[in-house]
Amino acid sequence: MAESSGEFALIDWIRRNSARQPQVETGIGDDAAVLRFDSGRTIVTADMLMDGVHFRLSESTPESVGRKCLAVNLSDVAAMAGQPTAAFLCLALPRTGGAPLAERLYDGMKPLAEQFNVEIAGGDTNIWDGPLVVSVTILGEPAGVEPILRSGAHPGDWLLVTGSLGGSLSGRHLTFTPRVQEAMALARSASLHAMIDLSDGLASDLRHILRESQVGALIDANTIPISDDVDPALSPAEQLHHALTDGEDFELLLTLSPEQGAALLQNPPVEARLTKIGTISAEQRCLMVDFDGETVELPSGGWEHRFGSTEPDDSPPSRGDTE
Numbered sequence: 001m002a003e004s005s006g007e008f009a010l011i012d013w014i015r016r017n018s019a020r021q022p023q024v025e026t027g028i029g030d031d032a033a034v035l036r037f038d039s040g041r042t043i044v045t046a047d048m049l050m051d052g053v054h055f056r057l058s059e060s061t062p063e064s065v066g067r068k069c070l071a072v073n074l075s076d077v078a079a080m081a082g083q084p085t086a087a088f089l090c091l092a093l094p095r096t097g098g099a100p101l102a103e104r105l106y107d108g109m110k111p112l113a114e115q116f117n118v119e120i121a122g123g124d125t126n127i128w129d130g131p132l133v134v135s136v137t138i139l140g141e142p143a144g145v146e147p148i149l150r151s152g153a154h155p156g157d158w159l160l161v162t163g164s165l166g167g168s169l170s171g172r173h174l175t176f177t178p179r180v181q182e183a184m185a186l187a188r189s190a191s192l193h194a195m196i197d198l199s200d201g202l203a204s205d206l207r208h209i210l211r212e213s214q215v216g217a218l219i220d221a222n223t224i225p226i227s228d229d230v231d232p233a234l235s236p237a238e239q240l241h242h243a244l245t246d247g248e249d250f251e252l253l254l255t256l257s258p259e260q261g262a263a264l265l266q267n268p269p270v271e272a273r274l275t276k277i278g279t280i281s282a283e284q285r286c287l288m289v290d291f292d293g294e295t296v297e298l299p300s301g302g303w304e305h306r307f308g309s310t311e312p313d314d315s316p317p318s319r320g321d322t323e
């Protein structure tokens with residue numbers, strides 16, 4: 001498509017290329033989309049990613065950026081044990097090269113959309129003199145199980161995590177497969193109490209579950225599954241720090257009763273690695289048994305977007321708000 005052909009040619013092109021889903025009665029081409037969800041409930045999530053903050057077009061291909069923009073949203077739907085249905089794609093395109101860029105973003109998104117039965121059902125397209133900004137909104141529905149919230153953890157619950165953690169920024173953050181299928185399989189085979197996807201890092205995201213559930217946790221440093229992407233030349237403590245705080249793992253962290261947890265580990269319904277990393281406690285503290293067997297306050301960490309301040313900044317370098 002020629003760059004001069006503009007916004008409407010681009011939208012037509014996306015429309016022609018998007019796989020249809022039965023729940024989408026009206027997709028691209030009208031003022032709004034119309035969806036029909038038989039389950040009667042809708043799961044909605046949105047993420048905005050900005051060039052220079054969440055990705056760098058100077059370092060990544062547009063296809064991999066497009067894929068990531070969809071994948072981080074799918075990970076949020078997964079965290080609710082939901083089935084994604086339709087994605088809405090809002091683009092702020094740079095004036096120069098914006099049209100071919102949009103096509104390549106979309107080319108990167110499409111295989112993932114098809115893999116997870118998601119229709120690109122609408123969006124908005126703007127052109128400006130700033131950098132690329134991509135906002136994706138996904139609608140889905142509960143997949144035959146109650147949505148799993150952050151707020152359901154009980155004292156005594158086991159804490160389980162899928163996959164392995166740390167080092168994602170060396171490449172996995174662009175290529176990960178969101179745990180949509182795993183989340184549904186886990187939620188169907190056990191009564192999950194709470195779940196979150198790990199976008200900011202275990203140390204940070206675990207605290208979201210604890211705060212919403214008004215509980216605490218004790219995790220065991222020796223059990224944290226560390227990804228092969230973490231430099232093996234580092235000390236065990238440094239490797240652990242990466243696993244706890246790097247972020248962008250997009251794995252699932254979940255809690256469930258010890259009985260259900262033991263059954264799940266005995267007979268896992270997913271191929272992904274599943275590891276018990278600790279337990280939920282009544283006392284609202286976040287503790288870790290370290291490599292020396294000592295119980296310490298879990299170092300906080302992970303990423304948090306901070307507003308500008310005139311105070312000297314002792315916070316970790318911001319890479320922007322996360323998924």
Ligand code: ADP
Pocket residue numbers: 011014027028029030031032033088089090091120121122123124125
């Ligand atoms: P309106 O001016 O009524 O908001 P638009 O011209 O913005 O309509 O959009 C026309 C149609 O194209 C709508 O169905 C909208 O959802 C869709 N659309 C616009 N931009 C995108 C995009 N980047 N990706 C997918 N669909 C888009």
Ligand code: MG
Pocket residue numbers: 123124125
């Ligand atoms: Mg519009």
